[in-house]
Amino acid sequence: MSELFNEVDEEVRxxxxxxxxxxxxxxxxxxxxxxxxxxxxxxxxxxFESKKAAEAGAAFTAAADLADQNKHAEAEAAFNKxxxxxxxxxxxxxxxxxxxxxxxxxxxxxxxxYDAIAADRAVPAQDRDLANLRAGQLLVDTAAYNxxxxxxxxxxxxxxxxxxxxxxxxxxxxxxANNVAATRQWIEQINLDPETPASLRNRAEVLQAxxxxxxxx
Numbered sequence: 001m002s003e004l005f006n007e008v009d010e011e012v013r014x015x016x017x018x019x020x021x022x023x024x025x026x027x028x029x030x031x032x033x034x035x036x037x038x039x040x041x042x043x044x045x046x047x048f049e050s051k052k053a054a055e056a057g058a059a060f061t062a063a064a065d066l067a068d069q070n071k072h073a074e075a076e077a078a079f080n081k082x083x084x085x086x087x088x089x090x091x092x093x094x095x096x097x098x099x100x101x102x103x104x105x106x107x108x109x110x111x112x113x114y115d116a117i118a119a120d121r122a123v124p125a126q127d128r129d130l131a132n133l134r135a136g137q138l139l140v141d142t143a144a145y146n147x148x149x150x151x152x153x154x155x156x157x158x159x160x161x162x163x164x165x166x167x168x169x170x171x172x173x174x175x176x177a178n179n180v181a182a183t184r185q186w187i188e189q190i191n192l193d194p195e196t197p198a199s200l201r202n203r204a205e206v207l208q209a210x211x212x213x214x215x216x217x
Contacts, residue, residue, distance in 0.1 A: 052086070052087055053087055053090070056082060056085070056086035056087055056090040057090065059078070059081065059082045059085075059086070060079075060082050060086070060090055060093065060094060060097075062078060063075050063078035063079045063081075063082060063094070063097065064097070066078055067097070067100075067101055072101045072102075072104045072105060073101075073105070075097075075101045076098050076101035076102050079094040079095070079097045079098035079101060080094070080098045082094035083095045083098060092117075092123055092124065092127045095113070095117050095123075096114075096117065096127065096130065096131060096134070098113065099113035099114045099117065099131070099134065100134065103134075103138055107138045110134075110135070110138055111135045111138050111139060114131040114132070114134050114135035114138075115131070115135060117131035118131040118132045118135070126161060129155045129160070129161065129162055130162065132151055132152065132154075132155060133152070133155065133162045133165055133166060133169075135151065136148060136151050136152045136166070136169050137165075137169065139151075140169050140172055140173055140176075141176070143173070144177070145173045145174050145176070145177040145179055145182065148169065148170055148173040149170065149173075152166040152169055152170055153166075153170065156170060156189070158193075163193070164190070164193070164195075164196055164197060164200055165200075167186050167189050167190050167193075168186075168190065168200055168203065168204070170182075170186045171183055171186035171187055171190065171204065171207055172207070174186060175207060175210065175211075180211055180212060183207070183211060184208075184211065187204050187207060187208050190204040191204060
């Protein structure tokens with residue numbers, strides 16, 4: 001009897017499966033095709049993205065080689081080409097490098113390019129901060145102290161990635177402007193930060209030695 005019941009149950013299951021297939025076969029086929037197409041599309045996307053990244057990496061390296069050979073105009077053009085065609089990561093790096101190459105022959109043009117990067121909200125905040133810092137380095141000998149403060153103070157606070165260099169540039173700018181109080185303020189921030197690099201701390205001590213005697217204590 002048990003064998004008979006098993007055969008009946010098996011027949012019932014087959015009949016139910018057949019009914020389900022007759023009812024949903026088209027939907028099942030469509031879903032299966034979509035899954036296969038989706039997986040294939042994703043794999044193709046990954047392949048093409050990897051290919052683009054590899055091509056961008058090779059082009060970036062070639063541009064960097066031109067910079068190492070002091071072919072700054074050619075390097076700038078090559079970095080600009082990478083910036084125009086590469087994925088986001090290489091694009092931002094290439095823009096920063098193009099600005100650096102431009103600054104070799106024309107510091108003001110370099111500042112202009114760095115400012116464009118800093119103003120571009122599509123660029124990650126860390127890269128915008130770096131652009132501001134690089135522009136500050138180009139301007140430290142010529143810009144007014146207040147202009148330097150406006151540019152660099154936002155990236156000089158506790159925990160900011162580029163705070164150490166920003167503080168040093170602000171101290172130098174204040175010293176150039178004969179602003180003793182501001183110079184001392186930035187030197188104190190440099191000295192009080194336990195993460196200040198030793199080399200920067202040493203330079204701050206040299207700068208402090210150049211202050212009038214009353215401002216050193």
